[in-house]
Amino acid sequence: MLWQQSLQFAADMSSLSKSKTTSTFLASLFLASALNVPVTGFADENLAGKYYEDALVAYRKQDTGAAIIELRNALQQNPNYVAAHILLGELFLQKKSLSEAEVHLNLANQLGADRSLTVKALAQLYLYQIKYNLLLKEIQPSQFNRQLQPDLHLFRGHAYLQLNQISEALNEYDMAAQIDPSRVDAVIGRANALLRRNDLDGANQAIEKAMAMQPDNAGNWYVNGTINHVQGDLENAIKNYDKAITLMPDYQDARIARAGVLMDLHQDERAAEDLVYLREHYPFDPKAAYLHAVLLARNGQKDASTKELEAAADIIVSVKPEYLTQHSQTLMLSGLINYSLQRFDLAAEYLRQYVKTYPGQPGPYKLLASILLNKNEPETVIDLLRPVVASHPNDHRLLFLLGTAYMNVGKHDKANALLEKASAGEGGGENIHAEIGLNRLSMGQETLATQELEAAIKKNPGNTQAGIPLVAIYIRNGEGQKALRVAQGMHDKLPKNLTLLNLLGTAQVAMQNLKQARHSFEKAVELDPSFITAHLNLSKLDVAEKKIDKAKQRLVKLNQEFPDNVAVLIELSTVEQAAGNDDGANQWLEKARRVDQKSMPVLLAQMDLKIKTGRALEALSVGEAAELIDRENPQLLQALARGYLASNNREKALSIYRRMADQARLNVKKLYTVARYQIQAGDYPDAIKTLKQALVADEKHIPSQIALTEMELYHGKPVFAISRANNLLKEYPQRGFPHRLLGDIAAHDKNVDLAVSRYQTAFDLEPDTGLLMKLYQGLKQTGQNEKAFGLLSQWTQKHPKDLVPIAALAEELLQQGKLKEAQKHYEFLLAQYPNEPQFLNNLAYIYFTNGNGKALSYAEKAQKIAPEQASSNDTLGWILVNTGKAEQGLHYLRSAHSRMSQNPEIRYHIAVALDKLGRKEEAKQELEQIVNSNSSFNGMEQARILLDKLSH
Template identity: 70%
Template sequence: MKSYFPLNKLLLILALNPIQISFADDIQAGKFYEEALQSYRSQNNAEAIIQLKNALQQNQNYVAAHILLGEIYLKQKSLSEAEVQINLANQLGADRSLTVKPLAQLYLYQIKYNQLIKEIEPSNYGRELRPELHIFRGHAYLQLNLLSEALNEYEMAAQIDANQIDAIIGKANTLLRRGDMEGASQAAEKAMQMQPENADTWFARASIKHAKFAMEEALKDYDKALELLPDHLDARIARAGILMDLKQDERAEQDLEFLRKTYPFEPKAAYLHSVLLQRMGQTDASVKELEAAADILAGIKPEYLGAHGPTLMLSGLVNYGLQRLDIAADYLRQYVKQYPEQPGPYKLLAAILLSKHEPEQVIDLLRPVQLRNPNDHRLLFLLGSAYMQVGKHDMANSLLDKASAMNTEGENIHSEIGLNRLSMGQEQPAINELEAGFKDNPGNTQAGIPLVALYISRGESEKALRVAKAMHEKASKNLTLLNLLGTAQVSAQQLQQARRSFENAVELDPNFITAHLNLSKLDVAEKKLDQARKRLAALNQKTPNNVPILLELATVEQAAGNYDSANTWLENARKLDQKSLPVLLSLVNLKLKIGRPSEALAIAQAAELIEKNNIEVMDALAKSYLATNSREKALGVFIRMAEQARFNVKQLYKAARYQIENGDNFEAIKTLKKAVLADENHIPSQIALVEMELNYGKPVFALSRAENLLKQYPKRSFPHRLLGDIAVHEKNISLANTHYQAAFDLEPNAGALMQLHDILKKTSQADKAFDLLDQWVKKHPKDSVPMAALADELLQAGKLNEAEKYYDTLLKQFPQEPQFLNNLAYIFLTTGNEKALSYAEQAQKLAPDQASTNDTLGWILVNQGQAEQGLNYLRNAHSRLSQDPEIRYHIAVALHQLQRKDEARQELESILKSGESFNGIEQAKALLQKLKP
């Protein structure tokens, strides 16, 4: 077959890249390349490199040689050389499918995770490459600690190729990082069944056992991984660590010496070796290894090191060990900036700053962290120590007392795990662990206090009250627990008991401001605003310039509708503490409420400078952007909210709802996927994801998710409802009917009723649909939506008296609903009730842009002989619903009345020619006959 190449393109190539290589040189280059390939396959990489360099001397544009040379350098971890060769190959026009895998691996080695994700898009390549590319992206997301994204990539790889073992192992490692032990174990066991001789599989299983503190079992699996692949770096490091934990120092030293010899540029190995040598009393050797680790880390480019959290943390630890406190603090600052949700590094950084006598910095550092982790006794201790150093002894004593109360002998591993999972946003697993910890020791405040807070946030007031009472009984004079009991009682609507609890706290300590403020909140809740004002005024006089008191005064004034006074109190509070987020956020909400969006935005931006990644700050900022018509900026904030939410399913769902409400459907789907990965039992996220995939994403994914939900929740209605929606989307009305019927049978409610009603009508079961509504309304006479539908059915059927009865009932509930007024106006017109015009006018005034209200009013006016006025409304209706034949019929009648008979005839001919049926069609035909010449 002939192929044609454009002459102008050939001339361009010749001009840009003149041929300088003889035919003989090209042949020689090919020979060198083939020899190199044979050496490479024989694992003689040194000889292969020589032959490839020979080939490139003969032909510097030999693409295949560049590709192979890049791969060999990559295996040897000669990263800069590998990068040069891969880039040259791409510049010379290499098929990207040949270079994309080594490039992805290179980016992983270079810690260029974001660059990998940005540049390597699997959908740009053939099906055979996509699974591995998704896996590379999964590894990058995992290193960035973006676990939901990592899981998504691994799952996409497995969907394309179910036998892709690395996808299963990647999923196991990610679930382990997320704290989902059960899921991680299932994935690891699946990998084990697929490839029992894979070293990575054994490593994954060992890591899970390690995380469960099953040290001996983990050690056996690490042994197996290293038996299969002695050079497995991660397994060797993990085994050395576990041997150190088990005090098997000689074996640990063997592993670490192997690592230092085999991987001389691995800083973690040098650090662990230093720790072991220090424990063995070899101080000088330990320092030498620490210095070696520091030198390795110093050789990593700052932009790459800064992108990898574990290496940043290691840099902090290494330099802390060398007492290079300034350097250690710098690395730790970078780390906490990237991973603000982890309190541990904050504590190490705070300890460094305290040792440097910089308590003010500790206070600025730990205050927001302590607010996010109010029950971390170590944070309380460090913060209390900092306050003590600056002479704020009352604050210091309060914090240290709380730290002491929380750090009781009753603590157990369940509490530690629970708090850790809570910090990761894993609410239900956290509750499970905290409940176990509290059950073992009912006086365990470390488990009990966060447990009460969680129960209250979930609306489980009785459980919160039970735990609060149990703790209070163990320490009845503890003000914190007494106040907590009152809070739980408020949650359970036991307001009198709550008031007694807060009053008891005040009796025990008249200066306990928190209890005073809670009493004020009770006053507001019970509409006793004057009492609240007096209480707070006295408190403010006794303790002036107290920000929480000023905040509560503002709350009282807002409740009374005194927005100017509320603003004054908040501005006063802001003057006292410019960085108080509660004050700034309250001001934002108030400014938005009173219609000052620009001021709200300025305050929200100020809050962002203080704590950029605070979810509440982002919420306020986004609302302010929306109020100032900066939609795109608001959408950007919603994306940040989703990223910052990590695995907190409630926050993810909230961000997704914002995105849906503002039309950012693509990002909403991404956020909902994260939410489902964070907690697959969060039903609202599951439902929303199916709905969004169906309407704006990939319907096939919606179907798969809905079917899985049906298997998971066979006794619930919502999976059937979703499957019914999907069937409607696919125009499978019969299947939709089956699912909607099942949904209604399982959980009869108005929503399921209306869906079933609508689908019955579509399947020509109008009588059954009508009976369904009729029976429901008789049993549920206050259910307005089905009643409105029934009234509409009766209206369409011409049963005007019955329809009027229901519309009258509805109008008493909703006197300003234009559709009910409009439909009654139509009924009155038909039955000759003189109230028709007044009802139609009310409806049109309430809904002037609705076609139906304009049509009804116009038609009534035409029927009352006011064709000119009526035509105006009918034209308005037509402009909003131009294809409605009934409106055009009404216009024709008005034109006829106005003696514009030719125009009337044209309207009638047009609508009757279409063949559409409408109310009044027979009268239209008769009028047309009358108008024909």
């Protein structure tokens, strides 16, 4: 019985995530508070397992209807039964029920299925759905084992062929053939691609090779028919299509091609037979619908033809974007209103009309120029403002806007002259520095904005226009001391200003001076008891100090005084969530919604809670209401994207992220944020585009530089990653991150020794847990086990509360068979996170090995908390099998296999369970496959013995 875990520190340090290993007992470390998994009764699990086993029997007898019924019964008992979703998805795909297939395959993946079990079905589904780009984006053969790769290259080849990208299609077919030279469909695919290129000689050579390999392959006859068709030999084309369809009656392409030729030959009855068949078996194919419509029209059936055309349109129509409603007002007022609503395109249209009609007023030019700069149209701004600046040479705002436009097109001399003149113009430069800084900030150029805001504060420490955003920047970047200095300077100038007093408290919180922060907030409340913001901050301090009841009491009292204040109601909901009372949290938000149905913070809080509690469709319903209020709100867009992801509509979520990237324009902070969302959603190509756009906005933005380097390395062009990492090293030789990136590049190139050296340098410069774990893993891979173990031991002694390395150390001890020491560490970890499935699972293994009776209860708890993990299912299943409950155990072992299909140990456990249930032949088949694979695993010798026993 194997165990193992492999940990890495998550990027935002807020949670821990899993990485792949070769072991059965693999699990992720999640914060206990993030777990919200429905628990299924034990009796239901047994019944679900029985239904699934019955479905497998029916499936093997090719009784698809009975199998579907049994699988639905299984899912009625346990909606999270991954193996049942996988098989149902495949069966619905066979029946061409695409929507149902998509639901079950996506649910399987969402529930943690081993993607190698679903990827082929999904690829076929995408082809049927005409989602060629999605297939190419999501199906990456290199991510799967070599046995699967030829099929995936073929699917990609078909997608490229449909997109008429012939060279790419040929490359995919050649890759499939290179991995497995016996794949005749790769040769057929090549022939098809060459035909698309009008290379008849090449197509003929390829198909002759394919015919020699497999003469009864329907694809060969189809391509031969297509060659005849291209050459105008329609009679022989029909004969070859007939042969293909005889060999494979549901051959979609062959039937469409034959129907087309038959229509050309005016054999409409035969053509109709093919088209009716296609419409029945492939209702999602627009080509068939269109051809059928043409045929019906040709035969005078106008209404039926129209119906088919509408069906074709419904298949291919895309959702059109919703346009904003225009208001009929004066030109200038309309421009201002729409600008305020962030309807920039419409605002610009009105303002263009205004300045054309009334050219003498500079104000509208300024507003229009700001919009155009935000839309990244600096050339238009230059053309617009040059004559206006000539008429108003001392207007610092016009000078600033024109200077910014020149800067954005690379004319830096002109830009500097105008910006210096603007800066020197008003009040010694303090106000213009602040204004330039705010404009830089609005464009996402935070570094340049900070410099301008600092210049304004230097001239006047009490300048709130510059100081307030500067404090926010410092806090966001972890520069608490600077934030406190600026906040204190403003407060000293205006000691009774409640906003500044509250800001001072916020800066003190950033410095972890909680006592001083509480004093600042309390002083603000003392000056004005109705200052709700300070009350709310005091509540947040209570929660931070784990005084949940005190926070709630404070807020309930505040709610009694201000019953219609939605901020108080939202905070009450937040406190209820901190207490684990999601129902109570929802009630407060419902009350807030009744108070103000159009409050965006309330709507966003509702969406967040509903997504968190697994009610994504309800969240999207709230989002629809919010869109009517402000459809461009970036927080709303992110919430909608999260809702679509949670409801398994990934394509729509990704379209929202692309929309957010377009809206961000040249705002580097916004672009970087959108890129992180795209990365989290697995949309790597678009993330790369967004990060490149961010670096156009600010080439010095380190987070974007790091993220783009990582994206190019793993999902783009590694040569670009190498260049970027080396440039970063030249610029920041004493920082850890360039060395870490070069270490990642070396690891990607399988140069582990170099990777270890790079990680060591980075760790010496800026040690942190993430680098520690990379260095530890590298040392293990290079056989430096003692050094790796020593590294962990030293770190955990100095950082006794750093759970990631402690968990890794516990694993090391477990590997070494030091169960007593490992048990001590796991029990310590479990005391910190009593509902962490990984710790429960590994302790269950230790207890099982030592004969401790608590093993089963720990394994059951781990599986109930993390039913999506292969390890927890395998542990529980194996313990049940070995304690006389083989039928119950088999259900969990099936679930483990559906999530980690390549693990031979799980299949060995399944074989043992089948043997104990008297299903000897099935057990023998499982054992033959794992023994013949020559894989090394814990139990291999026992597997050989059992196979030998069953073979005699």
